[in-house]
Amino acid sequence: MHESLTIGQLSARSGVAPSALRYYERLGLIRAERTGGNQRRYARTELRRVAFIRISQQVGVSLDEIREALDSLPSSRNPTPDDWAALSRAWRDRLDEKIRLLGKLRDDLDGCIGCGCLSLQRCTLYNPEDSLASEGPGARLVLPRPAADVTAG
C-alpha cells in the first residue's frame, strides 16, 4: 500500500474523473504534491476531501462554498474526525432545511394544484420568503450524476 495516489488512482477510488480532479485543484479544493516529472501525487487524506466535495454537491452546495468550508479545516495538522464532523454539521442543517422545504412544497402542491390557486401570487408556492432559498445564478434543484457515471472517462 502506497503513501500517495496517482490521479488515475484517486479518480478510480473517488469516482471522480481526472479532469474534474484537476478542475477542483485549480479551484483550490484539493491539493497534490508533484513528482520529479511533474505528475500529481495525492495524499490519502485527499480522498476524504473529494468525498466531502461530492457529498456536499449532493446537498446542493456550490464548489465555491465548498472551498470556503474546506478552508476552515486546519492546514497545519491532519484534520481529525472531529474537524470533519464540525464541517458536516452545517451541511446537515442545510439538508434538514432542504427536506423541510421540499415537504412543504409537496404539501402545497397537493393543496394548491387542484384548487386553482396555482395562478395566484399569494400561493405559498410562489412566496419567495418561505420558499426554497436562493442558491445563486445557474443553480438547479436537480441531482448530480452518480459518481460511477463520471468515473470512466
Added chain:
Amino acid sequence: MHESLTIGQLSARSGVAPSALRYYERLGLIRAERTGGNQRRYARTELRRVAFIRISQQVGVSLDEIREALDSLPSSRNPTPDDWAALSRAWRDRLDEKIRLLGKLRDDLDGCIGCGCLSLQRCTLYNPEDSLASEGPGARLVLPRPAADVTAG
C-alpha cells in the same frame, strides 16, 4: 379586466422575467397569440402554465421534461383542475422520492462522517444505485432562486 396579458403583465404576475418567458415560448412550454403589431398576448391560462413550470423547476425537473409533461395536457379544451392534478401527481412522487433520498443522505452523513468511512467506496453516500438518481449532465441538487428574483433558474 382584460382577456389577455402583455408579456410585461405576465412577467409581473408570474415573477418570471420577460426574457425567460420568451425563452419558454421558444422551447414550446407556453404559447401566445399575436396582436396585429406582432406583440404577444397571453391567455390567462398561461399564468398557470408558468406557475407549473416554476414549481416543477423547484422540484428539480428540467425544462425539457416539463415541456413533455405540459404536452400531455389536452390542447383541444382548456385543462381542468383534474388535468393539472394528474400532471402534478407524478411530480409529487418525484418529490417524495427526493425527500426520502435526502433524508437518507442526512442519516448517512451523521453515521458516516465521524466514523472515518467517508473515504471508502462502499459508503452508502457513494453508492450510485441507492443514492440520488441522475438527472443528466450539468444538473445540480441546488435550489432555484425564488420567482420574484431574477428568476431563474
Added chain:
DNA sequence: CTCCAAGTTGAAGCGCACTTCAACTCAAGG
C-alpha cells in the same frame, strides 16, 4: 532500452437556463 498507457498543459467546447444587446417597431397618452 523500448514502448505505451497514463500523465501534463492551456485553450476551447458543452449543456442548461437564461440575460443582455443593438436595432428596431408598436401602442397609448398629451
Added chain:
DNA sequence: CCTTGAGTTGAAGTGCGCTTCAACTTGGAG
C-alpha cells in the same frame, strides 16, 4: 402628430461544472 415606454428579433454573452482536444512528457513493465 409626437413622444415614450413597452415590445420585437437574432445573436451573443454569462455562470457553473465540467469534458475534450492537441501536443507533449513520464514512468514502469518487458
